[in-house]
Amino acid sequence: MSIKIAAMILAGGKGTRLQSLTRKTAKPAVSYGGKYRIIDFPLSNCANSGISHVGVLTQYESSELNTYIGSGRNWGINGVDALMSVLTPKQTEEGSSWYRGTADAIYENLDWLDEIDPEYVLILSGDHIYSCTYNEMLNLTEEKDADCTISVCEVPWEEASRFGILETDEEGNILAFKEKPKQPKSNLASMGIYIFKYKSLRSALVADAKDETSDHDFGKNIIPSMLEGGKKLIAYTYKGYWKDVGTIASLHQANMDLLLSGDPTINLMSMTGGQRIYSEDNHATPQFIGPKATVKDCLINQGAKVYGSVDHCVISSDVIVEEGASVANSVLMLGARIEKGAKVVDAMIGPHALVEEGEEVKPEKGTIALVSNKKALGR
């Protein structure tokens, strides 16, 4: 049976600006929303799109991420004929090297794609937060017989120079692509989501690999060279919530977006049926809210125990907020512990971090504090 589409998820990035959260964890494996890791979103989107051949390209601090992905069971990508592969840099006859860029990462794994021989290849980022299926985008690609479709969203004009910007004609054909243009001619930003005809992708990657001056990057090299070569590239306009979280502040904000008071365009409760986001189940007990607790405007995962006061927070499994502690506008990650009398405002409390009795965490106004001391382990 021929395979319509295979997905390749780029998950090798370091995410330096997430500071200590990514010191030992790849950015796609960073926890989010009390229950999830960021990569649950693209993986669930693949599952919900009926894509059953998925390769995840990992590199930086990959063991935790590789372990998490495992056989793909968490997302149901382990059924009949399904294939979930973690693809790390490897040694070959030609030698060995790290992935030199996004395009090189795919190039190094053409053997994996050749084996599947799909009609189309979907390229995704492992660190974007959004919920959708890719079926409409694939239909458009087939309908227009495009070599490549790039998913775009409209960004505010004043921010357009931070993105890869596409210029299109009225029919959505891409005329030009510019990485971070000083004077943008459009506000359609590339989301780093591509569907390629596999044959076209393959020849572009092979040509790029031979070019020693290339950065081997999709945005900088592959897309411009395909445009130059006269290939048909089209834009697919995405409407809905989409976030590329790069900093502690933006990760904090993306968490707060999930609250009832947050961004109405992302609502986990409305993602039911074939729109659910799947994740690992951690066998935790139900969450417990103590007799003296106050809980306002929060998202709380199973296994958390709240005895103190929490307001405008996202709270993971195995978190304990002791009596008399108060936490506001903060994210408490897996196993964090806030001892009695502690006060936490505007913070990200990392996995297994401890805020000790009576301690105060309060950053300068307008910033987000990060606590990641792992001291709650074994308490």
Added chain:
Amino acid sequence: MKNVIGLINFHSSPEISPLTDNRPLGSTSFLGRYALCDFALSAFCNAGIDTIGLLVKDHQRSILKHVGSLDSWTRNTKTSQRIIMYNEPGHQNLACNTDLQNIKENDWALYDSNANYIVVAPAHIIASLDLRPILAEHIARHEKITVVGTKVKDASKEFLSENILKADKDGCIYDNYPNPGDEKGPAILSMAIYIINRTVLADMIHRFLPANPSLDLRKLIYQAAEEGQYQCHLHLYEGYARCIDSFDHYMEYSFELLNPEIAEQLFRPDWPIYTKSHDTPPALYGAKSSVKDSMVANGALIEGNVEHSIIGRNVRIAPGANVKNAIIFSSTHIGENALIEDALIDKYSMITRSKKIGGTKENPLYLHQGAIV
């Protein structure tokens, strides 16, 4: 453990009307997240027992919906065996729809197996019980039948559906009879967990069942001992154990686990309780909600007030609603300004705006599945 078969016995659970009108007690929701049979299934999984049979009496749809292919309680999905055991002829003759007839009907467990021991555990008793030392004791003492019992403070109030056991100093059971409910004071009650040598069970079924087709496992063990055929050994379990034998006890034991000191006896860090994953998002609390002294399952959306309650998966509690001393099963919606007190609201129900319903502490209200009030 390769030489052990674990059987979850849905036959031995009592009927608790109206809670079990459409489902067996074993697949009834507990604490918003579990089904009662999760505790026995987790005990098998944690003990490394990987040949598991479910002795299904009736309502198999409800059980299958929860357990699926039992993957959630299985360490290795290839090397393990998981079998749903169903007694087809028992449905022509309900008097014979017993655990023993079910085992006889599915006699692979008796004859087509290399296992030396069969462990039977009921689906309605809640405990975090480690079977490994009990099995080790059974083997070391060369016992043929071991019954696990627990000490209760007052036999007239607890384990009303189970047997009172009396044993001598050596742990040899010399008396074994259904709890009459009027014997006040401490006693040892059967947890309906049996470890039986496979060949012994086959022999007992062969010997006693033809003459008495409605015999069940509990009576068989009693009878075998009575007639001097097989001696039974008592293993006394000392940890937390509760038997769901009535609607009132279902309510009482649910609420008692809101006390963290009691909950810690059941939910131990080294003893995970596994259950089916529903991939529901974390629970959402509104800006004006007030929640105290409660357990809340994932997928719940609470904008009202909740006190001393257990809130199930995908429950919605609208702004201004008050829920107190109540258990709300999954996917129920409580409308704006509604008031629910001292009640159990079953699944998929809808309490409309400003409705007030409830019972009393002594006599809580039960609202059936899918009710619209």
